[in-house]
Amino acid sequence: MSSTPLLDMRGITKRFGPVVALDRVDFRVGRGEAVGLVGDNGAGKSTLAKIIVGYHQPDEGEMYFEGRRVVFKSPAEARRAGIEIVYQDMALVPYLSVYRNLFLNREATRRIGPFRVLDRALMKETAAKLLEEIGIKRRDPEIEVGVLSGGERQSIAIARAVHFGAKLVILDEPTSALSVKETEKVLEYVTQLKSRGVSSILISHNIYHVYSVADRIVVLDHGRKVLDVERDKVTPEDIIDVIAHRKAPEEVLRKAQAVA
Secondary structure: OOOOOOEEEEEEEEEEOOEEEEEEEEEEEOOOOEEEEEOOOOOOHHHHHHHHOOOOOOOEEEEEEOOEEEOOOOHHHHHHHOEEEEOOOOOOOOOOEHHHHHOOOOOOEEEEOOEEEEOHHHHHHHHHHHHHHOOOOOOOOOOEHHHOOHHHHHHHHHHHHHHOOOOEEEEEOOOOOOOHHHHHHHHHHHHHHHHOOOEEEEEOOOHHHHHHHOOEEEEEEOOEEEEEEEHHHOOHHHHHHHHOOOOOHHHHHHHHHHOO
């Protein structure tokens, strides 16, 4: 495995008027690594994610992707590089079919004489295979997304990103408003990303969900990175205590360093 991180952000600072949303944040994601990005409201998690995907540009700092310095001016540029974000609302269109959602703005076409037309058969066939791969059985790719469960919709949004060659998938609160069973299915699919060699960033307020799938956990607090630690060397309670200011980050870091 390459020692060069897939994503390497150095000294990222972002201001909105007098408010410093991010203050000299270093953040990296290894190849095939799952990183949990956590913190209280206003910690800067969403701002950092939006910088990664090109929605915001940093005021200071540098970002490298696959070892190359990048400045994404839009989410479309980040997507072309292999970075996808799956938001809490999943960005699916409820009244469109599963296969149309999977191929939204990336429709497969075929040529008929001088014209190109939608290749619906190919999209339906591909959608059916994807549904099978992510464990959604007995679902017709022509049914409307609106009739699916929240967990199924979230899995489809993640599958769409992976199908189109994402190297890094950012998941913004993927388990919010899901049932326990649906949450388990989504987290299982997040775990499968690693087996596919896909890196991921999981943003969530539920530390136990993050802990169950992350290799490493990064804590932001008021725009500053206060902790960056391997998951196996801390407990979920350690992370919660740092976020709630019941423990100093240095105390948890010393504990992590003491773990063999």
